[in-house]
Amino acid sequence: MTTFFSDFPPAFVLILGAILVPFLPKKIRSYYVIALPALAFVNVYFLQLDGNTKWNLDAFLWLTNGEALELLRTESPGAENPEAGYKLAKAFGYIFCLNAVIAFIFAFYVKKSTQHVAALIYIGGALGVAFAGDLLTLYVFWELMAVSSTFVILARNTEKAKRSAFRYTMIHLFGGLLLLAGIVLTIQSRGSIQFDGFDFATEQSAGTWLILLGILVNAAVPPFAAWLPDSYPEASVTGGLILSAYTTKTAVYTLLQGYAGWEPLIWIGCIMSVYGIIYALLENDMRRILAYSIINQVGFMVCAAGIGSPDAISGATAHAFCHIIYKSLLWMAAGAVLYRVGKSKCTELGGLYKTMPLTLIFGTIGALAISAVPGTSGFTSKTIIIHAAEHEAAHGHASLWWAWLILEAASAGVFLHAGIKFPYFVFFNKDQGLRPKEAPGTMLTAMAILSFLCIYLGVNPQPLYDILPFEVNYNAYTAGHVITQIQLLMLSALVFFLFLPMLKRTSTISLDFDWFYRKGAPLFYKVTDKSLNSVNAATRKGIVDGLIPRLSSFFASAPSRILSWLATPVWLAQGLNSAEREKRREQLFERGQSGAFPIGITAILAVVLLGVLYVFSWFTR
Amino acid sequence: MENGDDKGPREFDWFDRPKSRKLLWRILIAACLISFLVEIPVLISHDRHAAAPIDFGKFNIPGFYAVLGFVACTLMILVAKGLGIFLKRKENYYGEPEEETLPEDIDDDVLL
Secondary structure (H helix, E strand, O other), X not given: OHHHHOOOOHHHHHHHHHHHHHHOOHHHHHHHHHHHHHHXXXXXXXXXXXXXXXXXXXXXHHHHOOOOXXXXXXXXXXXXXXXXXXXXXXXXXXXXXXXXXXXXXXOOOEOXXXXXXXXXXXXXXXXXXXXXXEHHHHHHHHHHHHHHHHHHHHOXXXXXXXXXXXXXXXXXXXXXXXXXXXXXXXXXXXOOOEOOOOOOOOOOOHHHHHHHHHHHHHOOOOOOOOHHHHHHHHOOHHHHHHHHHHHHHHHHHHHHHHOOOOOHHHHHHHHHHHXXXXXXXXXXXXXXXXXXXXXXXXHHHHHHHHHOOHHHHHHHHHHHHHHHHHHHHHHHHHHHHHXXXXXXXXXXXXXXXXXXXXXXXXXXXXXXXXXXOOOOHHHHHHHHHHHHHHHHHHOOOOOHHHHHHHHHHHHHHHHHHHHHHHHHHHHOOOOOOOOOOOOOHHHHHHHHHHHHHHHHHHHOOHHHHHOOOOOOOOOOOOHHHHHHHHHHHHHHHHHHHHOHHHHOOOOEEEOOOOHHHHHHHHHHHHHHHHHHXXXXXXXXXXXXXXXXXXXXXXXXXXXXXXXXXXXHHHHHHOOOOHHHHHHHHHHHHHHHHHOOOXXXXXXXXXXXXXXXXXXXXXXXX | OOOOOOOOOOOOOHHHOHHHHHHHHHHHHHHHHHHHHHHHHHHHOOOOOOXXXXXXXXXXXXXXXXXXXXXXXXXXXXXXXXXXXXXXXXXXXXXOOOOOOOOOOEOOOOOO
């Protein structure tokens, strides 16, 4: 068992396992889909650094210039920390599997098997990306994720979900094409398909930048962020839960692996963290609030990738790990409410603490964790990133004080939009007379496990620190850290309740960058339709309907006209009266239209024409 | 949430009562003050960032994080409010079909 798993790609456990799902009876299926990611977890655990030779596929040597595809990343011997990349992959592998196990416990009652199949392939794709050692393997799993996640959205089976899934696919096709173009260029210029870190100082090229752009589309960086709050809340309760964990986090993983130290990412991350908060504050739909909050959280991780120091990379890994746990917990709480109440708008929710107390408690633990309240996993993970920013700022990168300040401000804002706003408007605020039942047992079980993890990793983060790519010498629990964090959060809470009247929810949506393809594109179509098609219509009217028939009738009747004009004196000389002349003229026109002149006339006319030409040429000589 | 919902909410309306809301407000303000006061001895003992090997000279101002939190949150709310004027639209702005939000994938007893 251990030797088998030591070099078996965990992605295949889920992808191959997914094939069986539709054939299993419902009862067994629910257990099976829980067991499958658990098996993948064991697989990740037993993976060995040196046992990977079997999965270096050399069937594609013609494509890869003689290099084998690496389905399992190995250590990079030349690097300063040869194990770092591998440990990074493993850390993400663990959390991807762990989260899947608990998500499927939550989804125990899901009846349709299509969603499970899509979800398992999707999670398998994420594992494939995490362990891919070369760019081509990475790309294949990347696209596999895009395709399967579209089916997870479609599984909701509503018209809105279908439309949203279509937009989702278009954006991800766009991102995938950028990635592919970048990969092709990069392989050309580097002469290798290997996926290691790209160096910011020496390896900037069209190829690496295109790869970066492709990744940033998946990381939900504005202006390519709108697909996330557009599509995830349209997925089903469990679909949204599963989607929330993987696409953006594989993008973060890829950034940490390939783009550590790319400075622009620092500022991109800062923008994301604030953008997420502003939009979450404007939002009314609870699952959309959580979707924007993903962008905010991923902002911290992207920023850390940009800082690129060992502490920052480890911090981002820890943060991704904990984020997946508490964000899943929040999606579960929101999902349980949606499942029981059938509503997800803050304006229609409220007062649920009376009948869903357990969901409230678990959701609140998630909300506290995302806000990095001391004692929760957010506090022991996110603060490493802030600490790394502080450290770099104090050691020569003075501009990072701004990044640090924005991250601290964003930390305060997290408490505002996710920490308080979500539980307050859903469970407290105004009693709307809703008296739903408490969430089902399986949902509560899943939430309880995640709540436990949130607190456990908050109190005892060492097991998590041990699996991080670089050793962290960081202790979150100093008096200073704890007190300043509590200050920050308490005052944020104060602001929330002081400004509560200003935060009253309205039943509105907010325009995001998706306006450009949802409204802008139809508008563009309309404008081009009006402008270009009116030119088209005018042209038709003027030339096709006007000029051409005139020209045509001119050329059809001109010879007859000229002939009759020439013949009139002859007819006059012959002494024909006007009625006879008219008759002759009609004959002439008839013949002209059909082009049928007696040969005699044709011959005479030809002679006349030759004569005219002769005279003409004689004059112009 | 800091305002006491881990007191084990049961089927009662404690949080809806004006009296309890008043109490929660007091707890919140007290917590803000305490977090500020507790910092002072720590600042004096220079232990604030004991784990970080950096001199935080310029940020060793009592209540720096409190002010940061207050100002940042106020700004973000105001910015969001201001942007809302331009960005908020009616729910059917994109002409999406109006649908029930009930999830269809769980064949359990769905309320409402």
